Amino acid sequence: MKLTLRVWRQKNADTPGAMATYELDGVSQDMSFLEMLDILNEELIVKGEEPVAFDHDCREGICGACSLVINGDAHGPERTTTCQLHMRSFKDGDTIDIEPWRASAFPVIKDLVVDRSAFDRVIQAGGYITAPTGSAPEAHATPVPKADADYAFEHAECIGCGACVAACPNGAAMLFTSAKVNHLNVLPQGSPERETRVLDMVSQMDAEGFGGCTLTGECATACPKGIPLFSITSMNKEWLRATRKVKR
Amino acid sequence: MASTFWQSTVGKKIVMGVTGLIMIGYLVVHMVANAKIFFGPEEFNAYGHWLRVMGAPVLHHEWGLWGARVILLTSVILHGVSAYQLSRRDIKARPEKYVHSKPRMSYATRTMRWGGVILGLFIVWHVLDLTTGTVHSGGFQEGHPYQNVVDTFSTWYGNVIYIVAMLAMGMHVRHGFWSAAQTLGAGNRTRDRAFKALANGLAIVLTVGFISVPVGVMTGVVS
Incomplete structure (x- = not known):
C-alpha cells in the first residue's frame, strides 16, 4: 500500500x-x-x-x-x-x-503526545476503595449479586485512554468519570465512599477544565471499550443522591 | 447545597433540566388552551379573562397569573444563564478544532445553543406583541386576545417569525426533553426507546399544535 x-x-x-x-x-x-x-x-x-x-x-x-x-x-x-x-x-x-x-x-x-495526568487527578479524588492491607480476603466474605458484578465489570472496562474527551465537542470527561464512579459505587466494597466519591470526582473533573455534557453521544460512539452513554445518566443520578445525603 | 449545584457542571445541567421541564409543561398547557381559538372569539376571550381570575376566590385578581409569570421568568433566566455559562466553559475546554472534522451530531443537537437564543428573542417579541401590545401590528385591544391574534397572523412577518420560532422550539424540545431525562438520572437502556419516542412525540405535537394557529388565520378558518 x-x-x-x-x-x-x-x-x-x-x-x-x-x-x-x-x-x-x-x-x-x-x-x-x-x-x-x-x-x-x-x-x-x-x-x-x-x-x-x-x-x-x-x-x-x-x-x-x-x-x-x-x-x-x-x-x-x-x-x-x-x-x-x-x-x-x-x-x-x-x-x-x-x-x-x-x-x-x-x-x-510533543507531536501526537498529550498530557493526560488530569485523569490521574480525577482518579485520586475518589477512584479508590478503603480496604485493609495484608493477605487476600476470603472470596465469599462479601457476596455481590451477579447483575451488580456484570454492571461493575462493564464500567471497569474503561482503560482511561481519553477518546471520550477527544471526541466530545465540549472536551468533557463525563464518560470517563462516570465509568469510574459507577464501577465502584455499585459494589459493596465501594459503598463507604459512595457519596463522597461522586461529589469529589465530579468536582475534580470540573477543576481540571473539562467541559460539560450536552449529551451529543460522541463519547460513547468513540469509546473503544463500549462504555454506554447511560453511564453518564447513572452518574448524574448518583450525584443527585449524594447531594441529598451529604451536608457540606 | 445551592452552591454545590451552581458550582458544578452536573448541578448546573440539572438546573437546566428542571427549568426546561417546567417550560415544556407550560408549553403543553399553552398549546391546548390555544386550540380554543378554533371555537370562536367568545370562548377564547373568556379564557383570557379567566387567566386573570384564576384561583378565585382564594387568590386576588391576577395573583395566579403573576405567580405563573414569576415561575416562568425565573425558569427562563436560570435556564439561559446556565446555558450561557456552560457554553462558555465548553468552548474554552475545546479551543482547537480538528483539521479533519465531520459533523456527526443530529441537527437538533447541533442547534441547541443558537436555537435557544432564537427562542429567547422570540419570547421577548411574543410578549411585546400579544401581552403588552407594544409592537403589535394593528390597534392592540386589551381584553380582546382573539382579534389581536388574528391581527398578528394577518402580517407576513408575524407568520414568518412565529413559524420559524416554533420549528426551533420543536427541535429544542426534541433534544432537550431526552437530555433532561439523562441529566436527572431517569434514563436507562430499557426506558430509552420510550424516552426518545416521548421526546419526538412532544416535539411534533407541540410544533404542529402551535403552528395550527397562524395556519388557521392564513386559511381563513380563524378570522
Whole structure:
C-alpha cells in the first residue's frame, strides 16, 4: 500500500504546531496502525529527520496508552484502540490525517503526545476503595449479586485512554468519570465512599477544565471499550443522591 | 447545597433540566388552551379573562397569573444563564478544532445553543406583541386576545417569525426533553426507546399544535 500521511507536528507545548505531509510506500495490510507509524519513523530517522512522537505501550488494546485522532475519529474508523486498528481498514492511495487528542485539559507535549495526568487527578479524588492491607480476603466474605458484578465489570472496562474527551465537542470527561464512579459505587466494597466519591470526582473533573455534557453521544460512539452513554445518566443520578445525603 | 449545584457542571445541567421541564409543561398547557381559538372569539376571550381570575376566590385578581409569570421568568433566566455559562466553559475546554472534522451530531443537537437564543428573542417579541401590545401590528385591544391574534397572523412577518420560532422550539424540545431525562438520572437502556419516542412525540405535537394557529388565520378558518 502507498499512503499519504498528514501528521500533526509540534516541537513542544510552547511552540505552535502544524500538519506535515509524508509519503509512505510498502505498507502491508496486516500491519497495525502503530507499526505503520514505526515504518514512517524509521524512514525519518534514516533521512536525519525528527521521528513522530506518539504514545503506545501494550499494543494489545488493554493499557489505554495509545491515542490519535485518525481522519477525525478518535482511535480511527474501527471500534477499537489505535494499536488494534489494522491497515486493512484503509485503501491503497488513501490520505490519512493524524492528529492528537484536542482538549484544553489535555495539552500537547510533543507531536501526537498529550498530557493526560488530569485523569490521574480525577482518579485520586475518589477512584479508590478503603480496604485493609495484608493477605487476600476470603472470596465469599462479601457476596455481590451477579447483575451488580456484570454492571461493575462493564464500567471497569474503561482503560482511561481519553477518546471520550477527544471526541466530545465540549472536551468533557463525563464518560470517563462516570465509568469510574459507577464501577465502584455499585459494589459493596465501594459503598463507604459512595457519596463522597461522586461529589469529589465530579468536582475534580470540573477543576481540571473539562467541559460539560450536552449529551451529543460522541463519547460513547468513540469509546473503544463500549462504555454506554447511560453511564453518564447513572452518574448524574448518583450525584443527585449524594447531594441529598451529604451536608457540606 | 445551592452552591454545590451552581458550582458544578452536573448541578448546573440539572438546573437546566428542571427549568426546561417546567417550560415544556407550560408549553403543553399553552398549546391546548390555544386550540380554543378554533371555537370562536367568545370562548377564547373568556379564557383570557379567566387567566386573570384564576384561583378565585382564594387568590386576588391576577395573583395566579403573576405567580405563573414569576415561575416562568425565573425558569427562563436560570435556564439561559446556565446555558450561557456552560457554553462558555465548553468552548474554552475545546479551543482547537480538528483539521479533519465531520459533523456527526443530529441537527437538533447541533442547534441547541443558537436555537435557544432564537427562542429567547422570540419570547421577548411574543410578549411585546400579544401581552403588552407594544409592537403589535394593528390597534392592540386589551381584553380582546382573539382579534389581536388574528391581527398578528394577518402580517407576513408575524407568520414568518412565529413559524420559524416554533420549528426551533420543536427541535429544542426534541433534544432537550431526552437530555433532561439523562441529566436527572431517569434514563436507562430499557426506558430509552420510550424516552426518545416521548421526546419526538412532544416535539411534533407541540410544533404542529402551535403552528395550527397562524395556519388557521392564513386559511381563513380563524378570522
